[in-house]
Amino acid sequence: MKNREKEERKKELIGGLKDGAPIALGYLSVSFSVGILAAASGFTVFQGAFMSLTNVTSAGQFAGIQVIAAGGTILELMLTQLIINLRYALMSLSLSQKLSEKVTLWQRFVIAFANTDEIFAVAMSHAKSLTFPYLLGLEILPVLGWTGGTVLGGAAGQLLPPAVSSALSVALYGMFIAVVVPAAVRLRPVLIVAVLAAVFRCVLYYVPVFSGISAGISIIICTTAASLIGAVLFPVREEAESGEN
Amino acid sequence: MIYLSILSMAVVTYLIRMIPLTVFQKKIKNIWLRSFLYYVPYACLTAMTVPAVFYATDSFVSACAGVAVAVVLAYCRRSLVTVAAGACIAVFLVSLF
Numbered sequence: 001m002k003n004r005e006k007e008e009r010k011k012e013l014i015g016g017l018k019d020g021a022p023i024a025l026g027y028l029s030v031s032f033s034v035g036i037l038a039a040a041s042g043f044t045v046f047q048g049a050f051m052s053l054t055n056v057t058s059a060g061q062f063a064g065i066q067v068i069a070a071g072g073t074i075l076e077l078m079l080t081q082l083i084i085n086l087r088y089a090l091m092s093l094s095l096s097q098k099l100s101e102k103v104t105l106w107q108r109f110v111i112a113f114a115n116t117d118e119i120f121a122v123a124m125s126h127a128k129s130l131t132f133p134y135l136l137g138l139e140i141l142p143v144l145g146w147t148g149g150t151v152l153g154g155a156a157g158q159l160l161p162p163a164v165s166s167a168l169s170v171a172l173y174g175m176f177i178a179v180v181v182p183a184a185v186r187l188r189p190v191l192i193v194a195v196l197a198a199v200f201r202c203v204l205y206y207v208p209v210f211s212g213i214s215a216g217i218s219i220i221i222c223t224t225a226a227s228l229i230g231a232v233l234f235p236v237r238e239e240a241e242s243g244e245n
Numbered sequence: 246m247i248y249l250s251i252l253s254m255a256v257v258t259y260l261i262r263m264i265p266l267t268v269f270q271k272k273i274k275n276i277w278l279r280s281f282l283y284y285v286p287y288a289c290l291t292a293m294t295v296p297a298v299f300y301a302t303d304s305f306v307s308a309c310a311g312v313a314v315a316v317v318l319a320y321c322r323r324s325l326v327t328v329a330a331g332a333c334i335a336v337f338l339v340s341l342f
Contacts (some may be wrong), residue, residue: 026326028299047247054255059290064254074253081257084289088258090282092265097256105267112263115259119287166303170311175296176290176334179313181319183287197288198295205296219260226288231280 009133014139023118023138024145029157031146033171034061035153041069045154053149056114056143062172066215080216082222091120107132114139117179172190177178189234210221302336311336 037047043065055061060081067077092115096108096162103111111132119138123130157165184191198220204210214220262338313333318328 038306050252069314077301078257081254085258085261087286088262089265092262096266109267112266116260163340166264167333169301170332174315174329176294178319178325178328193284194287194291197291201292222292223289227281227284230284231277235276236280
């Protein structure tokens with residue numbers, strides 16, 4: 001009986017590792033550009049890697065690096081993370097509904113660490129209820145890929161020809177576009193919210209009156225305003241939500 | 246100081262992920278809050294991309310090429326990696342000229 005349980009746990013772990021491998025490969029390339037950006041913003045390779053290992057959040061780190069480079073305050077930094085990463089609260093909430101009953105409290109503390117957009121998406125598309133070994137397996141490789149890519153980007157970034165590093169700097173934006181465009185094509189409200197966010201951000205960016213507003217605060221304002229308008233105009237029914245990811 | 250900044254980011258991000266998984270086991274019923282949270286990623290990613298992406302590369306033209314290729318690939322529902330790689334290659338090719 002004990003042996004069978006052990007066997008089962010091992011199978012779950014391996015299943016998770018397999019599902020996590022492609023995410024890790026994707027992260028390796030995307031975090032390369034995080035490493036380059038960090039290095040270009042005055043971070044050492046170790047500082048960049050430390051940030052990737054402890055944060056594991058593309059959008060949050062991306063904004064965080066900009067805020068730190070601009071000399072923003074800790075409060076501004078934390079607010080930026082709060083708003084940008086608020087979506088993880090919803091993901092963690094959904095994830096908690098799909099967890100196996102066997103998952104203990106301390107295991108939840110561990111799983112929470114790397115609940116990224118992509119890991120969440122794969123976990124929610126998993127056919128069975130989620131066990132701790134599976135989720136652990138699913139998260140390990142992407143975290144390593146994310147951190148490793150940041151190290152490579154930070155270390156090799158300066159060695160690369162300018163044309164190459166210039167090209168790699170759009171990788172992260174490419175990933176953002178890959179998340180937004182398909183949803184915007186399929187769902188009109190998402191398209192409207194995205195356009196609103198872009199317009200707001202451009203207004204704050206280009207209109208001289210607003211030039212005192214930092215990038216971090218501006219992103220918070222634009223995200224909150226566009227999402228609020230979206231929520232008021234197009235409240236989301238549950239069916240639409242579960243069709244996502 | 247920089248480590249304090251990085252750790253403060255990490256703590257906020259971890260708490261956001263951890264609290265709903267451990268404390269709030271019940272589903273959020275409030276439709277406005279649910280909807281707001283639903284739109285946040287799209288609004289946020291767009292606000293971070295526009296207009297910053299157009300100044301990310303060595304020239305405005307190469308950035309436009311990268312964006313155009315990324316949008317087309319994303320429209321065709323290509324994977325995250327393909328879209329990111331396609332954008333990079335487009336920027337690289339344009340900046341050769």
